[in-house]
Amino acid sequence: MSFWEGRATARVATxxxxxxLLALAGLALWSSVSAQATTAHVRALNNSSERWSRVLExxxxxxxxxxxxxxxxxxxxxxxxxxxxGSARDELEWLRTQGQPNDMAVAARLLPLYDxxxxxxxxxxxxxxxxxxxxxxxxxxxxxxxxxxxxxxxxLDTTEYLSAADEKNSQLRVAQIVAFVLDAFLVGLFGMVLxxxxxxxxxxxxxxxxxxxxxxxTGLANRTLxxxxxxxxxxxxxxxxxxxxxxxxxxxxxxxxxxxxGHHSGDLLLRQVANRLSWAVRDTDLxxxxxxDEFAVLLxxxxxxxxxxxxxxxxxxxxxxxxxxxxxxxxxxxxxGVALCPSDSGDGHELLRHADIAMYAxxxxxxxxxxxxxxxxERGAAHLTAVTELRHAIDRGELFLHYQPKALADTGAVxxxxxxxxxxxxxxxxxxxxxxxxxxxxxxxxxPLTRYVIDAxxxxxRAWSDAxxxxxxxxxxxxxxxxxxxxxxxxxxxxKRHGLPARLLTLEITESAIISDPDRAVEVLxxxxxxxxxxxxxDFGTGYSSISYLRSMRVHEMKLDRSFVTHMCTDAGDSAIVxxxxxxxxxxxxxxxxxxxxxxxxxxxxxxxxxxxxxxxFLSEPLPAEEIVAWLGDRAAAHA
Amino acid sequence: xxxxxxxxxxxxxSGCGGAAKSEALPHVGFVVKRTxxxxxxxMTSGFHEGVGRIGGVSATVTGPPGQDGHKEVELFRDLxxxxxGGIAVATSEPALMxxxxxxxxxxxxxxxxxxxxxxxxxxxxxxxGNDNYELGEKLADELMRRLPPDATGTVVVGNxxxxxxxxxxxxxGLRGRFAEKLPRVLVLGPFDTQRDDEANRDAWQRLVAxxxxxxxxxxTGDCDGVNLAxxxxxxxxxxxxxxxxxxxxxxxxVRDGAMVATISPEHYxxxxxxxxLLARHATGAAALPAGWVxxxxxxxxxxxxxxxxxxxxxxxxRKDFFQPQIDSFVEDPASWVRPLEQAR
Numbered sequence: 013m014s015f016w017e018g019r020a021t022a023r024v025a026t027x028x029x030x031x032x033l034l035a036l037a038g039l040a041l042w043s044s045v046s047a048q049a050t051t052a053h054v055r056a057l058n059n060s061s062e063r064w065s066r067v068l069e070x071x072x073x074x075x076x077x078x079x080x081x082x083x084x085x086x087x088x089x090x091x092x093x094x095x096x097x098g099s100a101r102d103e104l105e106w107l108r109t110q111g112q113p114n115d116m117a118v119a120a121r122l123l124p125l126y127d128x129x130x131x132x133x134x135x136x137x138x139x140x141x142x143x144x145x146x147x148x149x150x151x152x153x154x155x156x157x158x159x160x161x162x163x164x165x166x167x168l169d170t171t172e173y174l175s176a177a178d179e180k181n182s183q184l185r186v187a188q189i190v191a192f193v194l195d196a197f198l199v200g201l202f203g204m205v206l207x208x209x210x211x212x213x214x215x216x217x218x219x220x221x222x223x224x225x226x227x228x229x230t231g232l233a234n235r236t237l238x239x240x241x242x243x244x245x246x247x248x249x250x251x252x253x254x255x256x257x258x259x260x261x262x263x264x265x266x267x268x269x270x271x272x273x274g275h276h277s278g279d280l281l282l283r284q285v286a287n288r289l290s291w292a293v294r295d296t297d298l299x300x301x302x303x304x305d306e307f308a309v310l311l312x313x314x315x316x317x318x319x320x321x322x323x324x325x326x327x328x329x330x331x332x333x334x335x336x337x338x339x340x341x342x343x344x345x346x347x348x349g350v351a352l353c354p355s356d357s358g359d360g361h362e363l364l365r366h367a368d369i370a371m372y373a374x375x376x377x378x379x380x381x382x383x384x385x386x387x388x389x390e391r392g393a394a395h396l397t398a399v400t401e402l403r404h405a406i407d408r409g410e411l412f413l414h415y416q417p418k419a420l421a422d423t424g425a426v427x428x429x430x431x432x433x434x435x436x437x438x439x440x441x442x443x444x445x446x447x448x449x450x451x452x453x454x455x456x457x458x459x460p461l462t463r464y465v466i467d468a469x470x471x472x473x474r475a476w477s478d479a480x481x482x483x484x485x486x487x488x489x490x491x492x493x494x495x496x497x498x499x500x501x502x503x504x505x506x507x508k509r510h511g512l513p514a515r516l517l518t519l520e521i522t523e524s525a526i527i528s529d530p531d532r533a534v535e536v537l538x539x540x541x542x543x544x545x546x547x548x549x550x551d552f553g554t555g556y557s558s559i560s561y562l563r564s565m566r567v568h569e570m571k572l573d574r575s576f577v578t579h580m581c582t583d584a585g586d587s588a589i590v591x592x593x594x595x596x597x598x599x600x601x602x603x604x605x606x607x608x609x610x611x612x613x614x615x616x617x618x619x620x621x622x623x624x625x626x627x628x629x630f631l632s633e634p635l636p637a638e639e640i641v642a643w644l645g646d647r648a649a650a651h652a
Numbered sequence: 653x654x655x656x657x658x659x660x661x662x663x664x665x666s667g668c669g670g671a672a673k674s675e676a677l678p679h680v681g682f683v684v685k686r687t688x689x690x691x692x693x694x695m696t697s698g699f700h701e702g703v704g705r706i707g708g709v710s711a712t713v714t715g716p717p718g719q720d721g722h723k724e725v726e727l728f729r730d731l732x733x734x735x736x737g738g739i740a741v742a743t744s745e746p747a748l749m750x751x752x753x754x755x756x757x758x759x760x761x762x763x764x765x766x767x768x769x770x771x772x773x774x775x776x777x778x779x780x781g782n783d784n785y786e787l788g789e790k791l792a793d794e795l796m797r798r799l800p801p802d803a804t805g806t807v808v809v810g811n812x813x814x815x816x817x818x819x820x821x822x823x824x825g826l827r828g829r830f831a832e833k834l835p836r837v838l839v840l841g842p843f844d845t846q847r848d849d850e851a852n853r854d855a856w857q858r859l860v861a862x863x864x865x866x867x868x869x870x871x872t873g874d875c876d877g878v879n880l881a882x883x884x885x886x887x888x889x890x891x892x893x894x895x896x897x898x899x900x901x902x903x904x905x906v907r908d909g910a911m912v913a914t915i916s917p918e919h920y921x922x923x924x925x926x927x928x929l930l931a932r933h934a935t936g937a938a939a940l941p942a943g944w945v946x947x948x949x950x951x952x953x954x955x956x957x958x959x960x961x962x963x964x965x966x967x968x969x970r971k972d973f974f975q976p977q978i979d980s981f982v983e984d985p986a987s988w989v990r991p992l993e994q995a996r
Contacts, residue, residue, distance in 0.1 A: 128840055143862040146858035146861070146862060147843065147858065150843035150855055150859060151844075153843075154811060154814040154843050155814075157844060161814075164747040165747055167747075168750050168771050169773050172772075172775075
């Protein structure tokens with residue numbers, strides 16, 4: 013029954029029941045009034061009948077006295093007659109004036125005869141005319157017969173009236189029974205509707221309860237239910253001394269799946285992961301989704317860290333099986349953090365934090381599983397501190413750039429520099445890029461960091477330009493920047509702000525940044541190209557090395573990874589790769605840039621291979637900006 | 653002979669139908685209060701005349717030979733089984749008859765009250781009878797015509813059936829008319845003068861003895877006039893006698909001058925009207941009307957005595973006499989019908 017049907021039924025039942033009850037009440041009232049009227053009428057009829065009976069009795073008494081006096085005229089016979097003379101007149105007068113309509117007519121007709129009879133009886137008593145006694149007897153007889161007839165007719169009328177009243181009451185009873193049955197039916201219907209509503213409310217309440225405690229996407233328990241169960245489990249664990257474990261599972265590279273394949277695929281993946289997690293644990297365990305790609309598994313009575321670790325490994329194995337999403341087969345992996353109660357903590361919230369720290373440790377160390385210990389906590393805290401400090405460093409401009417020159421391979425003329433970020437930590441000293449760049453990438457700081465570097469590099473470029481040196485500058489661009497369509501606009505603003513031609517800026521991108529979301533990356537790169545900015549594919553040969561991208565995207569240079577370049581003179585394989593890559597670049601019309609050049613032989617080999625530009629310690633190590641001008645001057649002088 | 657002639661259980665076929673067809677004919681009945689009276693003969697003849705006018709209806713007339721209310725009831729109940737077309741009832745015991753009439757109506761047997769009114773409880777919707785009050789007035793008028801306008805004295809009234817509505821009404825009519833026209837005349841009674849002929853004569857003897865100076869003696873029943881006329885003749889009295897009915901002795905008393913007038917209730921006409929209506933109803937031609945079909949009475953004095961005597965001589969004479977009235981009724985029955993509540 014639909015909601016509206018239910019409401020309509022309830023309304024009909026309510027209206028029907030109201031009408032039914034009103035009908036029942038009306039019938040009861042009618043019945044009562046009718047019974048009262050019947051009683052009143054019957055009482056009136058009885059009253060009349062009684063009065064007629066008394067009249068008849070008075071006449072009989074008078075007639076008996078008359079007969080007695082006819083037999084023997086004595087004082088004993090005269091007195092009763094005297095007493096009875098006119099004794100019925102009051103009753104007759106009452107009936108004439110206050111009786112029923114028929115009583116009035118009959119009494120009015122009888123009163124003259126009764127009065128005449130009274131006169132006759134008085135004559136009898138007076139003894140004036142003995143013949144009057146006979147006449148009085150005939151008068152009495154007439155009166156008796158007429159009154160008897162009236163009483164008989166009245167009895168019949170009463171019987172008839174009662175019969176009619178009984179018939180009417182029977183009809184009323186039938187109507188009352190019908191109304192009662194109808195009301196009973198309506199009460200039943202009403203009850204069914206109410207029960208239906210109650211069931212619906214209970215179902216809704218159960219649904220609400222479920223929704224309040226479960227994740228809508230995966231159907232797993234949510235954070236609230238996890239907290240509740242964990243609280244109970246912790247109490248039980250402490251009471252029975254049965255250690256429990258809390259596992260936090262986080263998927264690796266889920267964001268890439270979400271970004272590249274869309275949220276729908278991401279949701280499908282999360283559902284499959286939820287199923288796998290549920291299959292991997294016992295029925296008594298609880299799997300919850302904490303949000304995003306983060307899950308928790310509560311293992312009551314797990315006993316030991318080893319057991320918990322085994323479960324974690326089982327979970328990782330379950331996750332490791334290939335996932336097919338809309339025809340695409342993906343391989344996913346996860347990181348699991350394990351915390352135990354009561355050894356790690358007797359508090360549910362704290363246990364959750366500890367498992368989270370362990371999970372981050374596993375992720376950081378790429379170990380798959382990590383069991384919480386206090387040191388992890390410290391490391392985790394250090395990590396968090398580093399993130400915060402890096403954010404502050406970007407905001408406060410504590411980062412600075414070193415510039416590593418690049419030169420034409422054939423002439424050795426400097427053709428630009430690559431800007432490399434450095435972090436001068438207030439306490440830790442100089443922090444290397446390979447230490448803080450991953451932190452920036454993992455914690456969403458790579459975009460502000462990239463903008464910061466571009467801004468600083470362009471400012472420096474402008475300064476060199478103002479000093480008479482036109483030094484093109486290259487900046488490494490974080491992969492995340494290529495997924496934001498507003499990035500070209502930001503770069504355009506910076507170029508405009510520093511008043512430099514866009515060609516002086518080269519943005520170095522990695523293939524992996526393109527691969528994760530090619531469509532958006534292509535759109536962003538197109539925007540950058542339209543600005544006039546030069547584009548370079550960094551570390552070419554180490555990643556996907558997709559030739560199709562070289563063809564479809566309008567990049568300007570290919571940067572050969574140092575791992576091939578550094579040993580090309582001693583490793584034939586590397587040499588072959590370098591030669592192939594340089595040839596590839598030339599064939600696509602790209603400028604080939606080799607980094608990691610650390611000796612003359614390599615430089616010579618590269619030049620011979622046709623490489624356009626070299627970069628490396630052999631040319632110069634990365635230099636502070638203020639040293640670049642001097643270096644350039646020296647270099648220019650040396651080539652002069 | 654008379655009783656034998658009163659057609660107890662008589663079945664007549666109207667028209668030229670034979671006995672073989674009688675079973676298939678609608679059947680109506682008539683219960684009279686006493687088959688031994690001249691009024692019963694009159695009503696029976698009239699009833700058959702009325703039924704015969706419709707044709708194709710059989711009729712049964714029955715009643716106790718003497719005054720016997722319980723026998724009346726018994727005969728009525730028996731007739732209910734046979735006369736499904738309807739029954740006319742001229743009873744002297746309306747209260748006694750009422751339950752049986754109710755049962756008949758329950759069995760969808762139509763009932764018509766004739767002459768004396770039935771009780772309201774019987775639920776009978778049609779009454780065929782005189783305006784008895786008016787009959788009393790007519791008799792009073794005839795008596796007063798023979799009294800001086802300033803007459804004083806006593807008029808003694810007797811009633812053979814006190815408590816029987818029609819007879820009470822006649823007495824009331826007498827009393828009312830005297831009170832209206834000759835208020836100085838005292839109307840004594842009505843005394844109970846009994847139905848039985850001997851008892852009636854005895855009652856009148858006593859009343860006459862008690863009222864030797866009365867102006868007139870009047871009775872509501874058929875036997876009253878006959879006995880009063882006889883007593884008057886015996887005593888060579890001068891008082892006036894008035895009565896009701898067309899018993900041959902009554903008509904003789906009128907002829908002899910012993911009675912100044914008698915009022916005929918015209919029982920033949922009542923029987924004819926009841927028979928015609930019931931037969932018409934039994935054939936399904938028309939439903940019984942509801943109300944009071946008032947049939948007129950007739951004052952019989954020396955002025956019209958010969959005509960009445962001739963009428964009473966034979967069945968044919970009676971039939972011829974009433975022919976115009978019956979024709980008038982049959983032509984427009986509705987015009988004869990008055991509200992039942994007005995019946996008196």
